[in-house]
Amino acid sequence: MHIILFLFPNNPLQSLIPHPANEILSTFSTKILEMESDFVQDIYVTGSLSLHDFHPQKSDIDFVVVCRDLPTGDIVTKLKKIHGAIAKHFPYPELSGHYITSESIESDTPEYSKVLSFHQGRMKYETFDMAPIYLWELRENAITVFGKPNEKLKINITKSNLNKFLYLNINSYWSKWIARHSSFGNRKILLVAFPRFTEWVILGIARQLCTLHTGKIFSKSDAGNYCLQHLPVQYHPIVHQALEIRRDVRTIPGLKSYRISPSLMRANQTIECARYMISIFNASYQKGQS
CATH class of the missing domain: 3.30.460 (Beta Polymerase; domain 2)
Incomplete structure (x- = not known):
């Protein structure tokens, strides 16, 4: 057909x-x-x-x-x-x-x-x-x-293949990205200045965490909402911000939130939440391997 x-x-x-x-x-x-x-x-x-x-x-x-x-x-x-x-x-x-x-x-x-x-x-x-x-x-x-x-389609990817890939990806690409943007320098300044990086990092890592837990592919928005149900409440404000940026909610009159809107607090909360999600991912993955 x-x-x-x-x-x-x-x-x-x-x-x-x-x-x-x-x-x-x-x-x-x-x-x-x-x-x-x-x-x-x-x-x-x-x-x-x-x-x-x-x-x-x-x-x-x-x-x-x-x-x-x-x-x-x-x-x-x-x-x-x-x-x-x-x-x-x-x-x-x-x-x-x-x-x-x-x-x-x-x-x-x-x-x-x-x-x-x-x-x-x-x-x-x-x-x-x-x-x-x-x-x-x-x-x-x-x-x-x-x-x-x-x-x-005859696709031979198994859940085990998928989880191993996600584990390697989150501990190479994402962990390195977080490390490079944690110390104050040019990369940290980008995270401070541009809210879009918060959306990208928080919801990107959230998607991998959701897939590990459920075996399903989540959209960025659905992954953010999933994390609001499963992450400790202290991380909810930055997840909400990521979702607002995703929806293009304006945080400054006349300036969309995905453009320039400097915030050191937002940048620090982004790093903290991303590190926590990676730690939860790794704990869940290791538990599944035992």
């Missing part, structure tokens, strides 16, 4: 994608499906759109295109032109995603696979390092635009 979400204007599935993302995806899907090489097998939407937490001024349109073969040569040139034309017509929100083969998706070690990525206007080949979390989300949460229903 093949689903073609955007080629039928009255398809009720279109209501899952808000404007202008629906128009961008319609254009994108139509253009790549019209390519004479017929290399596209499936198209999926992931990320904030599939998790119903999409904010047009800050969210990307996350996609996964499953290909017969990894795009090369003329196909890559054509894809760059398609992305360039869409970006010129629709500056925001931006498309961000991966072109990947079905062979890589079905691999027992997809994290070593090569993919063609498109992010912030750049297309490049890279190793699919984030495969465990991306493929889990693809199977469990994606919206099928074209091709095989996402839940029918």
Whole structure:
């Protein structure tokens, strides 16, 4: 069974994608499906759109295109032109995603696979390092635009694979980020000045904690609300701030909270809460290993 979400204007599935993302995806899907090489097998939407937490001024349109073969040569040139034309017509929100083969998706070690990525206007080949979390989300949460229903994909990521990936990620990437932004310097100044970093750190780590505890992929907003139910009350104010920034609640007249709004207290509370969530994550993970 093949689903073609955007080629039928009255398809009720279109209501899952808000404007202008629906128009961008319609254009994108139509253009790549019209390519004479017929290399596209499936198209999926992931990320904030599939998790119903999409904010047009800050969210990307996350996609996964499953290909017969990894795009090369003329196909890559054509894809760059398609992305360039869409970006010129629709500056925001931006498309961000991966072109990947079905062979890589079905691999027992997809994290070593090569993919063609498109992010912030750049297309490049890279190793699919984030495969465990991306493929889990693809199977469990994606919206099928074209091709095989996402839940029918032969993805071999297990809960154990996922948890190990999250554990390694939170103790490398996130722990290092917290360490670099804790001492007062240029990085700490950025955290002090820009509330968006609080949203990004608090809700980003919260998502990983939620997935470890539940096995489900949470949106940033849902992860924040989950933490309000499970973290000690002393951390609730900074989680509330992160959620307010996510919703673009104005904290200064005429200035949105995700722009410049210096606060040393907010920065310190961000670091403290992030460290606590990492410690809780590690304790939960180690308990699950015993």
